[in-house]
Amino acid sequence: MKIPKLKISPSILAADFGRLNEEIKSIEPYADFLHVDVMDGHFVPNITFGYTILNCIKSKLPLDCHLMIENPAKHIHHFIESGAARIATHVELGEEMTKLSLETTKQFGKPAGVAISPKTPVEELFPYFGLADYFVIMTVVPGFGGQEFMREELSKVSYLREKFPEVEIVIDGGMNTATAPLAIKAGADNLVAGSFVFRSDDRIKAIEFLKSLEK
Numbered sequence: 001m002k003i004p005k006l007k008i009s010p011s012i013l014a015a016d017f018g019r020l021n022e023e024i025k026s027i028e029p030y031a032d033f034l035h036v037d038v039m040d041g042h043f044v045p046n047i048t049f050g051y052t053i054l055n056c057i058k059s060k061l062p063l064d065c066h067l068m069i070e071n072p073a074k075h076i077h078h079f080i081e082s083g084a085a086r087i088a089t090h091v092e093l094g095e096e097m098t099k100l101s102l103e104t105t106k107q108f109g110k111p112a113g114v115a116i117s118p119k120t121p122v123e124e125l126f127p128y129f130g131l132a133d134y135f136v137i138m139t140v141v142p143g144f145g146g147q148e149f150m151r152e153e154l155s156k157v158s159y160l161r162e163k164f165p166e167v168e169i170v171i172d173g174g175m176n177t178a179t180a181p182l183a184i185k186a187g188a189d190n191l192v193a194g195s196f197v198f199r200s201d202d203r204i205k206a207i208e209f210l211k212s213l214e215k
């Protein structure tokens, strides 16, 4: 079994959008990905931004796009053209849309992921084993940053890790000094952290803490 390198993905959802590129610069040398939460006000109640904002991002970090939108397959080419390094869409959209989204992203030669919301049973990921490059396990209800970590969702991580020792498992939501160690213990190898990083007095220290959890 490989020993995965722990990846840290700060989520710009918790950054100051008015000075986005400065915010990104403050964490760039320490992070592995920049997590980009796209919300449409339909799939989730909140609206964030579209691919035009990706075009404005000046960063060397790969853009890890988490699409919380309806009909993502229709928009994937725009996100790729605007710099997305990889794209995850939600399993709750159904098998046809999820497979189409995976295929579309892969056609552009980019890794494709499947995200799963709390309360959705892990079995819904079964059709994508072997197809998806990574899975995003949500430990908050998608839509907003700064929510409380839903510990019961960790069982999805341990289940997937046991079944697929090699697959990348991303944890998204509610990371802090108390919850990140639990995510690692369950088998996550990529931690998305919004508030914990961007709302911290010392962002570098916050990222260094997460990195120190590497097994």
Ligand code: DX5
Residues within 6 Å of the ligand: 011, 012, 013, 014, 035, 037, 066, 140, 141, 142, 143, 144, 145, 146, 147, 172, 173, 174, 175, 192, 193, 194, 195, 196
């Ligand atoms: C929620 C988003 C998360 C969010 C996490 O819908 O998918 O990526 O930014 O924010 P925190 O780390 O504040 O829970």
Ligand code: ZN
Residues within 6 Å of the ligand: 011, 035, 036, 037, 066, 172, 192
């Ligand atoms: Zn996210």
